[in-house]
Amino acid sequence: MKQDFKILGTRPIRPDGLEKVTGKAMFGADKSATGMLHARILRSPHAHAEIVSIDTSKAEALAGVKAVITGADFDEVENRWTRYTMQNCMAQGRALYDGHAVAAVAATSKKIAAEALKLIEVEYKTLPHVTDVDEAMRPGAPLVHEGVKGRKLGDDVSGNTVGYYSFGHGDIEAGFTKADKVIERNFKTAATHQGYIEPQACLADLGADGRGELWCSTQGHYMVREVCSEILGIDASQLRVTASEIGGGFGGKTTVFIEPVALKLSQKSGKPVKLVMSREEVFRATGPTMSASMDVKIGMDKNGKITAGHAKLRYQGGAFPYNMVMMGAMSAFACYDLENVQSEGWDVMTNRPKMISYRAPGAPMATYGVESVIDELCQKLGLDPIEVRLKNAAREGSKSSYGPTYKAIGLVEALEAAKAHPHYAAPLPANTGRGVACGFWFNFGGQVSVSMAINTDGTVNLIEGNPDIGGSRASISMMAAEALGIPFERVRTIVGDTASVGFSDVTDGSRVTFAVGIATINAAKAAIKELCKRAAMIWEIDAEAVEWVDGAAQPTGHNAGNFPPMSLAEIAATSGKTGGPIAGHHEGAPDKAGVSFGVHLVDVEVDPETGFTSIKRYTAFQDVGKAIHPAYVEGQIQGGAVQGIGWALSEEYIYGEDGRLQNPGFLDYRIPVASDLPMIDAVIIEVPNPGHPYGVRGCGETAIVPPLAAISNGVAQAIGKRLFELPMSPPKILKAL
Amino acid sequence: MARVVIFGSLRAFTDGVERMEISASNTRELLKKLSERHPALAEVIEAGVSLAIDGEVYKDAWFTPIGSNSEVVVMPLMVGG
Known part of the structure; x- marks a missing residue:
C-alpha cells in the first residue's frame, strides 16, 4: 500500500x-426553461384516510392551469419497492400520513398553481391511525398496510411489523451470570429530520416522444433515472438526469419524492415543469429518520470486562415497509470484542412519512442505548469510561457482533488519543459533566x-x-x-x-x-x-x-x-x-471499504433553573484510514457531531393526538446553529484500510453515531440523574431535576 | 471446503442450522448450492445477501473467489445511508 x-x-x-x-453555483431550484410551468402538490390533512373521491374539474378549468394529476395517473408498477416509492410520491386509494401527496397541479405561475390546489375537492373517510412504534407493533393496532408482515413473525406482534433481524454469538444468559453488575434500561429516541438547508427541487421536461430531461437535487441521479423511468414506463436511455449542486442531503436525498410527479405533469402538459418543495412540505412528506424504542441489557464484571450484552430495538419507519433496523442491530455492539452478545431488531410501520436514510442510518439510536448502559455500569462500578472501553474494544482479529472478523481497525488508537488528549484531563466547573462514547459505521x-x-x-x-x-x-x-x-x-x-x-x-x-x-x-x-x-x-x-x-x-x-x-x-x-x-x-464495484470507529468527548453544562443544556467543549476522534483532504474530513466529523447534538438535545418530530405533525418548520423544530456551539475539535486518526491502495476509509457517517450517548452521559454526570429519552429538551431535564 | 456460517435471523430459513461446509470456487456457486440445500433461504438469497469472506464484506459480487479454507459468513443484505 x-x-x-x-x-x-x-x-x-x-x-x-x-x-x-x-x-x-446552480442548485435544484436555480434552473429554468422557456415556457416553464410551476407545480404545487396537494397534501393530506389526515394521518390515515381512504380517498373516496377527488374532483379536479374546477382546478382544471382555472385559467393558467395546464395539468392536474392524481394517483390515478400513474400505472401499476410491478416491482414492489418501486411501487412503494411511487405511492409515497402520490397516494393511491389511501392517504397514509399527514402530508401524503394526493394531487398535483402545473400552472403558468406559482400563484395560479396555489389557487388551483384550493379548487381540488377531495372526499376523505378517516381511518384509525398509529404513530408510536410500541403501539403500532402491538397486536390489534391499526394496520398501515395489509399483507406485508415479516416472514416468520408470530402473533405477538401486529401486521405493521415488517421485519425481524437478530445478530450475535455466544450464550448471553451464561454471560450475565458471570457479571458483577447487570443493568437493563429502556430508551426512546424521537424521529429527526436530515435538516438539509436546500429543499427538494427539480425541473422536468418529458416530451410526447418519451425523451426526457430532469434536473434535480439528489444524492444519486442514476437512482433517480432508474426509479423514474420505471414509474413512468420509459426507457432509461431516454431520460437524462443531471444532478444539481446539492445543499445538503445526509441520506435524505437517496430516493425520489417529487421527480416522478414533475415528470408526469410535464408529460401531461407538454411543458417543462419546475417543482420546489416548501420547508413545511420537506418536514411533512420527506423522510425523517426512524424513531426508536429500545431495551438494552449489559453485564460487566468488577474489572470492567463486559460479560454479555443484549439489545432489543424497535424502530418505526413510517408508512411503507423498510428494512433499516438491521443496521442498528448490526452496529449496536460493533465497537466491542464480546464473547456473549445478541442484538435483535424489529422494523415497524406507522402513519408517518416514509423513513429514509439519515447519516449512518439506524446506528446512532442503538449506540445511544448501549453506550449509555456502559457509562452507567462504569459509574456504578467506579471505573474509568475510557479504560473500560479500551478493555473491551474491538481490534484486528476480533469477531464482530454482526458476523465478520475485523481486519486492521482504529478504535484502540482513537480511544488512546482521547485518553491522552488535554480535554479528558481538563477540570470541570459546577453544573458541568463530561460524556464519552464510541461509535461505529460500516462504510460501503x-x-x-x-x-x-x-x-x-x-x-x-x-x-x-x-x-x-x-x-x-x-x-x-x-x-x-x-x-x-x-x-x-x-x-x-x-x-x-x-x-x-x-x-x-x-x-x-x-x-x-x-x-x-x-x-x-x-x-x-x-x-x-x-x-x-x-x-x-x-x-x-x-x-x-x-x-x-x-x-x-x-x-x-x-x-x-x-x-x-x-x-x-x-x-x-x-x-x-x-x-x-x-x-x-x-x-x-469495489468492496473492502473498511469499517470506521470514532470516540467523542463532550463537556455539557446544564442550567438547573431552565433545564437548558449547552455544549461547552467537544472533541471528536475518528479513524479515517487516510485523510485525502484533511479540511473536508474535519468538516465531515464536525458536521456529524453537530447533527448528533441536535438529535440529543432539541430535534424531534412532535405528533398530536390527531396524528398530525405539530412542528413542520425550523422555528419549532430546532437544529443547532453555529452560535449554539463551540468549535468542534476534530482529531484525525489514520489506520490505513488494507482494502484501498491509499488506505482510505469512508468518513462521512461515523461522526453522528457517538454524540447522542456522549451528550446523555455528560448530562447524567452534570445533573446526577440519567435521562432515557431523546431529545433531552429543557422540560424533560427540569422534570428529572 | 469453505466453512459457511449462517448468521443471526437468517437461521430461521435453515431450520436453525448455523454452520456447514460447502465446496465452491466463488460466491455465485456457493449461494446456488446454499439455495439448493436450504430452499427456504433461496428467496432471501434472490433478494440479496451480504457475505463476509475471511472478514471482508462483499455485496452483489457473484464471482468473488472463495478459498478452500475460507470462512464465509452469510448475512442479510447491508444497505448504505
Whole structure:
C-alpha cells in the first residue's frame, strides 16, 4: 500500500468554493426553461384516510392551469419497492400520513398553481391511525398496510411489523451470570429530520416522444433515472438526469419524492415543469429518520470486562415497509470484542412519512442505548469510561457482533488519543459533566464509473457519476493528481449526467471517496499505460521498457535507452500525432471499504433553573484510514457531531393526538446553529484500510453515531440523574431535576 | 471446503442450522448450492445477501473467489445511508 504521498494530506483550496460563495453555483431550484410551468402538490390533512373521491374539474378549468394529476395517473408498477416509492410520491386509494401527496397541479405561475390546489375537492373517510412504534407493533393496532408482515413473525406482534433481524454469538444468559453488575434500561429516541438547508427541487421536461430531461437535487441521479423511468414506463436511455449542486442531503436525498410527479405533469402538459418543495412540505412528506424504542441489557464484571450484552430495538419507519433496523442491530455492539452478545431488531410501520436514510442510518439510536448502559455500569462500578472501553474494544482479529472478523481497525488508537488528549484531563466547573462514547459505521463500496481525459496542454478532466455532497470532487482530483504525478490544480473533476458516464450507485454509505477513488486510481493507471506506450513510440523502444515516475515517462534503465524523462504534458502535446486522444477509464464495484470507529468527548453544562443544556467543549476522534483532504474530513466529523447534538438535545418530530405533525418548520423544530456551539475539535486518526491502495476509509457517517450517548452521559454526570429519552429538551431535564 | 456460517435471523430459513461446509470456487456457486440445500433461504438469497469472506464484506459480487479454507459468513443484505 502506498504511504508516501505528495498531494494526499494537503489542504488545497476547495474547487467548489468560489462558485458557492459568489452565488453562481446552480442548485435544484436555480434552473429554468422557456415556457416553464410551476407545480404545487396537494397534501393530506389526515394521518390515515381512504380517498373516496377527488374532483379536479374546477382546478382544471382555472385559467393558467395546464395539468392536474392524481394517483390515478400513474400505472401499476410491478416491482414492489418501486411501487412503494411511487405511492409515497402520490397516494393511491389511501392517504397514509399527514402530508401524503394526493394531487398535483402545473400552472403558468406559482400563484395560479396555489389557487388551483384550493379548487381540488377531495372526499376523505378517516381511518384509525398509529404513530408510536410500541403501539403500532402491538397486536390489534391499526394496520398501515395489509399483507406485508415479516416472514416468520408470530402473533405477538401486529401486521405493521415488517421485519425481524437478530445478530450475535455466544450464550448471553451464561454471560450475565458471570457479571458483577447487570443493568437493563429502556430508551426512546424521537424521529429527526436530515435538516438539509436546500429543499427538494427539480425541473422536468418529458416530451410526447418519451425523451426526457430532469434536473434535480439528489444524492444519486442514476437512482433517480432508474426509479423514474420505471414509474413512468420509459426507457432509461431516454431520460437524462443531471444532478444539481446539492445543499445538503445526509441520506435524505437517496430516493425520489417529487421527480416522478414533475415528470408526469410535464408529460401531461407538454411543458417543462419546475417543482420546489416548501420547508413545511420537506418536514411533512420527506423522510425523517426512524424513531426508536429500545431495551438494552449489559453485564460487566468488577474489572470492567463486559460479560454479555443484549439489545432489543424497535424502530418505526413510517408508512411503507423498510428494512433499516438491521443496521442498528448490526452496529449496536460493533465497537466491542464480546464473547456473549445478541442484538435483535424489529422494523415497524406507522402513519408517518416514509423513513429514509439519515447519516449512518439506524446506528446512532442503538449506540445511544448501549453506550449509555456502559457509562452507567462504569459509574456504578467506579471505573474509568475510557479504560473500560479500551478493555473491551474491538481490534484486528476480533469477531464482530454482526458476523465478520475485523481486519486492521482504529478504535484502540482513537480511544488512546482521547485518553491522552488535554480535554479528558481538563477540570470541570459546577453544573458541568463530561460524556464519552464510541461509535461505529460500516462504510460501503459499490458501483462506480470514471472517465479521465488527458488534454493536450497537460491538464486532466475527470468525469464521475456521484453527486459531490462532501468534497469528493476535491478528493478525487487529489487522488488523480497523486496517481498521475501532476499538480492538483491541473485536474478538474466534474459530476457527469446520466448520459455522460457509466452507472454509479447513490452517494451514500460513506462510499464515494473510497470507491470512486479506486476507480480513479485505476483510470489513471490505464492512462499512464497509454502515456508510456506513446513515449516508447517516440523513443522507438519497447513499451515495457518505459516506466512512470513523478509525472513523466522514463526508460526503465540504461539498457532501455538514454532519454530524458518525458512529462505528461509533453506526451499529451503530441498525442494527435501519436495515435489520438489519451484517456483512461474504469468501471467496477469495489468492496473492502473498511469499517470506521470514532470516540467523542463532550463537556455539557446544564442550567438547573431552565433545564437548558449547552455544549461547552467537544472533541471528536475518528479513524479515517487516510485523510485525502484533511479540511473536508474535519468538516465531515464536525458536521456529524453537530447533527448528533441536535438529535440529543432539541430535534424531534412532535405528533398530536390527531396524528398530525405539530412542528413542520425550523422555528419549532430546532437544529443547532453555529452560535449554539463551540468549535468542534476534530482529531484525525489514520489506520490505513488494507482494502484501498491509499488506505482510505469512508468518513462521512461515523461522526453522528457517538454524540447522542456522549451528550446523555455528560448530562447524567452534570445533573446526577440519567435521562432515557431523546431529545433531552429543557422540560424533560427540569422534570428529572 | 469453505466453512459457511449462517448468521443471526437468517437461521430461521435453515431450520436453525448455523454452520456447514460447502465446496465452491466463488460466491455465485456457493449461494446456488446454499439455495439448493436450504430452499427456504433461496428467496432471501434472490433478494440479496451480504457475505463476509475471511472478514471482508462483499455485496452483489457473484464471482468473488472463495478459498478452500475460507470462512464465509452469510448475512442479510447491508444497505448504505
